[in-house]
Amino acid sequence: MPSQITNYQCPRCMGPLHYAGSSEKLECEYCGSGFSVQEIEALYADANEQAVEASLNSEADPAAYDADWDCDAAGSDWGAEAVGMKQYSCPSCGAELICDATTAATSCPYCGNPSVVPAQFHGGLKPDYILPFKLSKEDAVRALKAYYRGKRLLPRAFADSNHIEEIKGVYVPFWLFNGEADADMHFAANRVFTRRQGNQQITETDHFDVRRGGTVTFSRIPVDASSKMPDSHMDAIEPFDYADLKPFSLAYLPGFLADIYDVPARDCATRADERAINTAERIIANTVSGYSSCTTTSKRVRLRRGAVNYALLPVWMLSTRWNGKSFLFAMNGQSGKLIGDLPVSQGRYWMRFASVAAPIAALFGLLFFL
């Protein structure tokens, strides 16, 4: 019986394969062999199809167990929680994996083998592109340590006794919006001239009605399509370099977690629209020059919405815990840009305040009192 999950295993030693961003190959943890994405795709094409088929069959006949025992009293119904959960068997060790319905790639907690759920990408859910990870887990840890450096207000205990609670490389689903903004804007602008004549200061102001119309084309404005990912974190790690985008392949997933979208593109469009409109307005307004002042009096921006692409983009998520509070950091798996909110030590804040204020106050004091 085919499994619903595919384990990408080394054709030579059957060890688990991981995608390595540095070599852009799937590497075997045991024998060190490396295989290109195309090689593994060809090798596992049949296995993936069988996994999809098994998944569909399993959905058609959910009661796969024949019970001789009276199991009715054991456990209780998941109720509404079952909607968001899925159950799989690890093809490597047979352990039962229960994971989120939006999880498309994970690893077995028992044997550690990376597992991909091909059925999650079946049909309309398959992404158009994937941006492979370029940076490793070690890079992420180094980046976090570097991020702490130079933060004068960070509690010393946070940096010293801070242990990364969890670090995971996640392919986060993003919608990439393409389109064009057509902006028509009116401005009230003026030029001011001042001259002196005798004991009079004469100010002359020329008033202008300024109008600008223009278009701006946008390509792939990303909006994360996962409700699990905080929008602010995903926005802040931008930009991604789309030159490295690849056509989607499951072979990039082993070794990382992968989510599928759970926020439809139409629900994300508002954020993309807002960013496109704001940018178009700013670009058009910047074409008004040579005036003493300029105020926008009216504006109309029409969006010509184009194609939307679905892509998985690489993000390292790091979480730490300090004083009972969780701190979540995100790192762009391609560029290494790391962001996240840090706690502020009140003691250090006021010490810093005093260290800045005291010398200046002393200087003024010397000027005044000596």
Added chain:
Amino acid sequence: MRKRIFGLGLILLLLLAFIPANSAFAAEEEAQLAYVTDVTGSLSDYEKESLNRTAEEISLRHQCGVYIVVLEDYYEYGNRDIESCAEGIYQFYQLGFGEEKDGVMLIMSMAQREYDLAAYGAFGNYAFTDYGKDYLSRSFLDNFRRDDWYGGFQDYLESTDQMLVSARAGEPVDIVIDREETPVNPMFKLLTALLPSSLVAFLVCGQEKRKMKTAVSRRTAEEYVVPGSARLYLRQDRFLHRSRSVQVIQNKPQQSAGGGTTINSGGFSHHSGKF
């Protein structure tokens, strides 16, 4: 050229009119001028002699010439103003003491009722600051307004002596002597020291606090604009009208810019006016 005309005219006039009080000067070939010179007859011989002795004594004691010149009309000597007349006489007669030719001269033109106090030389300009000359003029102007020439010159010499004493002691009469500083409340000083420093500290700490919060949503998408895609199809700047506002500039009362002496390119400092 005008200065030359002035020089020749003045030499003739003064050489004929004056007999130097100091006999030593009379023996010298160069043109000499007494400490006190009056071509208008405003002073009697006795008064002139008395003032001359006092001026000479002060000059020698302080090594800084103190002179009085009374003219009928400075226009007669081809001068456009009393300041240039004073400079011309001072330089022509090589007045002053020492290498720097330190000295001070009170020159009066009776026709215009104008006077000028001209100081020259490093020490002369140091001793007779702008404020000092104003102070000095107040000592004699009240006499002159009553046509009390002798009394005015006596006051002039007396005040000049005091000012030279102060200058030799390193404290020329200047604005700081007359100005009494208003004591500033120490609490005000403290607040003035603390407020700007607190403001700077708040700005610095605010900037550092912002660095602690980097997970922020974005509202623009500049990075995703296709290069070269921004295109203007409408560009219209229409002039509507011109507005005009006039503001009358109130002349601020002149305030002293501080102490010291304003010296012109010829090395002189002046204080002039009417009496």
